[in-house]
């Protein structure tokens with residue numbers, strides 16, 4: 643996996659102020675390559691993401707991981723599964739890495755899906771991000787956002803989990819992932 647670092651850079655970021663990275667947020671842009679990067683790299687937009695993945699699978703790094711990119715917006719989530727909803731734009735951006743996938747909402751090409759998977763796995767390993775904190779924008783901004791569209795976040799988490807732990811089905815004790823609100827551990 644090759645990450646292109648200097649072709650596009652966005653100044654739309656601020657400091658994480660020491661907040662540790664422990665979340666990954668996946669988006670799709672709703673746009674196309676040149677307009678996407680122009681938008682995220684223009685000062686007026688005040689939006690950005692750490693990574694942008696083109697349809698051809700090329701990965702661009704727009705904002706350094708150590709900085710807080712502006713991608714989540716007004717978001718909320720029951721992070722600990724205890725019914726306590728956390729709602730704070732700054733809080734989500736401060737702790738997360740944002741990946742934008744080039745798409746107008748159509749099916750994603752294989753090269754692009756593979757790049758997103760490889761990059762996500764890499765970031766999860768690098769920052770020790772819990773799989774249940776790999777989230778789609780639509781999951782932390784329900785009602786406001788629908789991205790990533792055509793993208794099954796549950797399946798994505800399961801695939802990442804399997805790859806991360808080299809899952810041998812005979813050894814599965816617990817997968818900390820819920821589907822339709824039900825813990826999978828009872829069924830595997």
Ligand SMILES: [Zn+2]
Pocket residue numbers: 668669670713779787789
């Ligand atoms: Zn989004």
